[in-house]
Amino acid sequence: MIRQLNIFLICTSIVMLVGVYMLKFSIEGTAAERTQLQIHISEQEDDLTTLKADWAVLNQPAYVEPIVRRHEAELGVSQVQQKQFGSFADLPMRPAKPDSAAMDALFLAIDAGIDPIDAILELEGIE
Amino acid sequence: MTLTADGHVPTISLDGVRKARGNLTQARIRWMILALVLGFGAVGGRLVQLGMVETDTTIEGQTRDAITATRPPILDRNGLEMAVDIRVPSLYAEPRRIIDIEEAVTKLRTVLPDLSEEWLRNRLTGDKGFVWLRRELTPAIEEQVMRLGIPGIDFITESKRFYPAMNEASHVLGSTNVDNQGIAGIERHMDTESIALLQELGLARGNALTPVELSIDMRVQHVMHDQLVDAMTRYQAIAAAGAMIDIYTGEIIALASLPDFNPNDPASALVKDTFNRVTSGIFEPGSIFKTVTLAGALDSGLVRITDDFDARYGVRFGRYTIDDFHGKHRILSLPEVYKYSSNIGTIRIMQAMGKDNYRAFLSRLKFDQRVQFELPEMRVPSVPKEFSEVGAATASFGHGLSVSPLHMLTAYAALVNGGNYIAPTLYKRSVAAAEPLYERVIQPQTSAYMRYLMRLNAISTGGSGSQMNKAAQGYRVGGKTGTAEKVVDGRYSSNKVTNFFASAFPLDNPRYAMVIMVDEPKAENPQSGTTAGWNAGTLTGRVVQRVAPMLGIAPDFEGLLDQQIVPPEVRRIFPEGY
Numbered sequence: 001m002i003r004q005l006n007i008f009l010i011c012t013s014i015v016m017l018v019g020v021y022m023l024k025f026s027i028e029g030t031a032a033e034r035t036q037l038q039i040h041i042s043e044q045e046d047d048l049t050t051l052k053a054d055w056a057v058l059n060q061p062a063y064v065e066p067i068v069r070r071h072e073a074e075l076g077v078s079q080v081q082q083k084q085f086g087s088f089a090d091l092p093m094r095p096a097k098p099d100s101a102a103m104d105a106l107f108l109a110i111d112a113g114i115d116p117i118d119a120i121l122e123l124e125g126i127e
Numbered sequence: 128m129t130l131t132a133d134g135h136v137p138t139i140s141l142d143g144v145r146k147a148r149g150n151l152t153q154a155r156i157r158w159m160i161l162a163l164v165l166g167f168g169a170v171g172g173r174l175v176q177l178g179m180v181e182t183d184t185t186i187e188g189q190t191r192d193a194i195t196a197t198r199p200p201i202l203d204r205n206g207l208e209m210a211v212d213i214r215v216p217s218l219y220a221e222p223r224r225i226i227d228i229e230e231a232v233t234k235l236r237t238v239l240p241d242l243s244e245e246w247l248r249n250r251l252t253g254d255k256g257f258v259w260l261r262r263e264l265t266p267a268i269e270e271q272v273m274r275l276g277i278p279g280i281d282f283i284t285e286s287k288r289f290y291p292a293m294n295e296a297s298h299v300l301g302s303t304n305v306d307n308q309g310i311a312g313i314e315r316h317m318d319t320e321s322i323a324l325l326q327e328l329g330l331a332r333g334n335a336l337t338p339v340e341l342s343i344d345m346r347v348q349h350v351m352h353d354q355l356v357d358a359m360t361r362y363q364a365i366a367a368a369g370a371m372i373d374i375y376t377g378e379i380i381a382l383a384s385l386p387d388f389n390p391n392d393p394a395s396a397l398v399k400d401t402f403n404r405v406t407s408g409i410f411e412p413g414s415i416f417k418t419v420t421l422a423g424a425l426d427s428g429l430v431r432i433t434d435d436f437d438a439r440y441g442v443r444f445g446r447y448t449i450d451d452f453h454g455k456h457r458i459l460s461l462p463e464v465y466k467y468s469s470n471i472g473t474i475r476i477m478q479a480m481g482k483d484n485y486r487a488f489l490s491r492l493k494f495d496q497r498v499q500f501e502l503p504e505m506r507v508p509s510v511p512k513e514f515s516e517v518g519a520a521t522a523s524f525g526h527g528l529s530v531s532p533l534h535m536l537t538a539y540a541a542l543v544n545g546g547n548y549i550a551p552t553l554y555k556r557s558v559a560a561a562e563p564l565y566e567r568v569i570q571p572q573t574s575a576y577m578r579y580l581m582r583l584n585a586i587s588t589g590g591s592g593s594q595m596n597k598a599a600q601g602y603r604v605g606g607k608t609g610t611a612e613k614v615v616d617g618r619y620s621s622n623k624v625t626n627f628f629a630s631a632f633p634l635d636n637p638r639y640a641m642v643i644m645v646d647e648p649k650a651e652n653p654q655s656g657t658t659a660g661w662n663a664g665t666l667t668g669r670v671v672q673r674v675a676p677m678l679g680i681a682p683d684f685e686g687l688l689d690q691q692i693v694p695p696e697v698r699r700i701f702p703e704g705y
Contacts, residue, residue, distance in 0.1 A: 046214040046284060056208035056291035061349035063291075079673070082601040082682035 197286050198307060198317070199336035201300065203345040204378075204555055210300055210314070210390075212307075213289045216269040216282040217262040222255045224279035231277045235260070238271045262305055263287050288314070290390040292345065295352045298403040299343055299382050299502075299553060302390040311396065313341065313553055316501045340555045342378030347371060350673045351381040354666055359385055362648035362662045368404035368532060369643040369670070374540040374631065376561040377549035380639065380678075384408075404644065405536075407504040409529040413611030413659075414468045414591075415629040415642075416525030416535075418577065421465060421473070422542050423488035424480040426573040432461050433696050436475040444517045449474065452610075460700055465580045466590045468608065474520045482519035489522075491568050492538050492548065494530055499550040508534055525609060532642045535629055539640045543581070543631040546574045579692050581605030582634040586689065587705045594660040595628060598668030601682030602675045603689065606630025606641075606667065608659035613647070623647055628663035632671055633680050635688035643667050 057063055072078060109116065201210040218239075225231055228251050236242060239261060250258055262285060269282050288303040290296075301312015309315040317339060355367040368384040384404040388396040395401070402408065424430040438459045441450035451469050464472030477485050489495065495510045508530040511518055521527040533551065541548040547565035569577075582605035585592035591608040609627035612619040626648055631640040648662040655661045675682070693704035 042284070049211065049213045052208070053211050053213045053289045053291060056211055059207055060292050060295070061346050062293065062295050062352075065349065065353070080676060082672070082684075085676070085682050087681060 197336060198288060198303070198309075198314070200338045201313070202338045202340050203343045203348070204340065204380075205344065205346075206340075207345045209292055209296055209341065209343070209345065210288060210290050212286045214284045215263045215287045216266060217285045218260040218264055218269075218272060218280070218282055220251055220258050220260050221279045221281070222251050222253045222258060225251055226278060228252055231280065234275045234277055235272070235280070238268060238275065288390075292348075293391065294387050294389050295383070296343060296345070296348050297387045297390050297396075298384050298405070298504075299341070299348075299379075300390050301502075302388075302393040302396060304393065310393065311504065312390075313339075313501055315503050316553075319503075341553050342373070342376075342380065342555050343382070343553070344380050344677070346677050347674045348381040348383065350670055350677075352383045352385075354670050354673075355383055355385050358645055358648075358662065358666050361651055362645055364645045364648045364662070366400065366404060366646035367644065367666075368408070368646075369641065369666075370405045370532060370536050371639055371641040371670075371674075372536050372540050372551055374544035374637060374640050375549075375558050376556045377537075377540070377551045377564075378556055379551050379553055382553075403502065403504045404646075405532045405642075406498070406500060406502050407506045407531070409506050409508055409531050410625050410627075410644070411527070411529055411611040412525040412535055413609030413625070413627060414525055415607045415609030415627045416528075417465065417468065417473045417523070418542060418581070418607045418629065419489070419492065419494075419538055420477050420485070420523045421461070421580065422569055422573055422577050423485055424476045425461075425576050426488070426546075426569040427480045427484055429481070429484075430461065430476055430479045431696070432576050432694060433700055434479075435460050436464055436469075436472045438464070438469045438471040438475070440471075442471055442474050442520060444520065447517070449520060462580060462583055462697065462701070465607070466584050466587055468591050470524045473523045477519060477523035482514045482516065485519055485523070486514050492541065494528075494534055494538070498531065498533050498537055500533065501553045506531060525611060532627070532644050535627070536640060536642045539629050539631060539642065541568050542577045543574060543634070543637045543640060545571045575692070576694060578605070578631070578634045578637060579694055579697065581607065581631060582689060582692060583705055584608075591658075591660050592628075592630070592664060595630065595664035595668040598665060599632070599671040599675070601684050602671050602680055603633035603635050603683065604630055604668070604671050605632070605634045606664075608664055610657075610659045622657070624657060626657075626659035626663040628659055628667045630667050630671075632675065633688075635692055638680070639678065641667060641670070643670070 068077065106116070197212050198210075200208055200212065203209050220231075228248060231251055232244060232247050235247060236244060242261065247260070250260065260280075264282075272280065272282070286307050288307060290300055290302075297312075299313060301314040302310055303314050304310050309318040351369050351371065355369055358364060358367045366385060370382040371380040372378065373380055382405055384402075386398070386401050388398065388401045390396070425432060435458050438451065438454065439456050441448040449470055451467075451471055453467075454469065454471070455463075455467055459467065459469055459472050461472075461476065463469070464476065480488075489510060494508060495512075497505050497507050508528070510528045510530065511522075514522060518527055537548065537551055540551075546567055546569035548568045549561055549565055581592075582603065584590040584607055585596040585605040587593075592604075592606050595606065596604060606629050609629070611625045611627070612621055613623040613625060614620070615623055624647065626645045628643045629641070630643075631637045643663045643666050645659075645662045645666065648657055650657050651661065690704055693701075698704065
């Protein structure tokens with residue numbers, strides 16, 4: 001009886017031992033994988049800091065201005081002047097009611113084949 | 128088989144089998160105890176030995192975490208990065224693991240030829256566990272060194288501070304040393320504040336920190352820096368500096384001083400003359416100080432804005448006579464004294480106020496103490512404790528006392544913001560947060576007078592600020608010129624001057640104050656002069672012209688806004704206002 005129990009216990013311990021060893025190795029595998037990932041993340045973070053620094057440089061006014069200056073002539077841009085600013089108050093108000101007489105005259109003229117815009121275009125030299 | 132003590136073998140065995148077995152067991156137990164004692168003794172000995180080992184606390188021996196300690200990114204008020212951390216590889220060696228030192232030296236020098244052979248050999252010899260060879264290298268060099276395959280040579284990733292704006296905000300930011308500790312500017316201030324503690328506790332290691340938001344607007348900072356660089360060549364000046372403040376919050380919007388340095392290369396900060404002239408340079412402010420004198424006199428109630436002052440003859444003090452530069456030599460009203468920058472008139476105004484009252488007013492504006500500010504580079508101003516008659520007279524037009532441009536900037540902010548002194552700051556601050564810190568220095572009515580006088584100086588004919596106003600048409604800028612003669616060999620020299628222009632805009636509803644300084648300028652062309660209006664003045668105008676649209680100030684040419692700020696009592700002497 002005791003002998004059988006012993007055999008049973010020995011078998012169980014062997015199975016447990018093998019199980020524990022397998023578990024240990026699989027955990028070691030996972031840990032290695034985790035370390036790999038951590039290194040990878042850390043590398044990517046390092047790259048990210050460099051990219052962010054690049055982005056910050058590209059956004060600096062000190063970086064942008066020389067580019068603008070270089071292309072001033074081609075793009076036809078220049079320093080903004082005070083007179084180029086306007087305000088909403090400067091816009092004329094909408095007329096109280098449409099000038100129907102003038103509109104009628106315009107439509108009649110177009111119907112008759114005379115488009116006032118043609119005269120303007122001709123004057124400007126636009127076909 | 129029997130066993131007895133002392134190796135004495137009896138011829139006859141008298142012991143029974145049972146007794147013999149008992150003896151055997153006892154002997155085994157003794158051996159076992161001995162083995163256990165030895166085993167535990169070994170373990171205990173090792174523990175004692177480990178306890179004796181001293182840990183290396185120098186930076187070279189510290190763990191990876193400590194040297195990758197991060198600093199929070201610094202952003203400007205619009206969220207643009209002004210300083211970021213980048214991670215870079217650093218080369219180190221473990222001399223005790225190096226097999227062939229000569230081979231390692233030759234191989235390393237193929238990649239890093241600037242390392243001295245002698246130094247490298249000494250460095251690699253010995254039994255040390257860790258020595259730095261070269262810190263903060265590039266990934267390309269890391270690759271090359273790794274390819275050499277020298278045992279005992281390896282890399283570690285370190286945090287390095289990077290300033291994408293290069294020189295532009297150098298004096299604001301300061302710089303950090305190779306261990307990523309702040310050594311100047313706001314970086315130093317941040318360390319003394321909180322980060323040092325965080326790093327000590329291990330909280331600031333390897334994880335992202337909340338960014339620090341500064342009050343600087345990089346766009347304005349860029350324009351300011353750009354214009355100062357331009358001024359250095361245009362006027363062949365030896366130095367130039369400028370700062371702009373938000374008068375209600377005390378936030379510094381821009382602060383630049385030339386010559387400057389590149390914070391990415393901290394060694395460049397050691398070059399002579401790169402100190403921050405705005406905070407740690409003290410100068411005789413010259414005529415820009417007249418604004419302060421007039422404000423004090425008007426606020427005391429002893430002088431009214433419509434009063435007349437006799438500027439016909441110079442003021443005599445013993446052997447000396449103080450006269451006007453380009454004097455009018457007639458009776459001047461107070462606005463005229465300001466406009467023509469009359470020294471005589473200013474002395475009379477100060478005398479009407481009384482020299483002791485005047486001295487007290489300077490203390491109220493904190494001219495005799497360091498400005499409360501974050502930058503560690505500050506100098507104590509030099510203002511006499513008590514004024515003599517002559518001392519008070521010269522001080523009234525900004526001579527015989529030395530203050531920093533930052534003092535002038537905060538004073539001007541207080542003079543135009545309604546009369547509240549607010550200590551400047553480099554951190555973002557709202558008006559609501561600033562209001563509890565206000566200290567009233569002049570009455571709102573006096574502040575209104577000062578706005579008028581400053582604007583008057585810019586648009587009235589003959590005003591010393593008219594040069595400035597040409598460039599900044601429509602932005603309602605006003606200010607005061609100051610041309611301070613430098614002391615050369617104990618005498619005031621007329622060709623070596625420090626020029627200032629202190630201004631505020633838009634004066635109908637002011638928001639920003641600015642001080643510009645140009646040191647020892649020369650005439651731009653034969654038609655121009657060397658007084659402040661020609662250089663510091665026009666420079667101010669150009670800066671305002673460029674930054675006003677960024678700050679949301681619309682130009683106005685109607686003149687109606689200018690008329691609104693004319694005090695009614697002035698209309699009695701100048702019906703048209705200007």
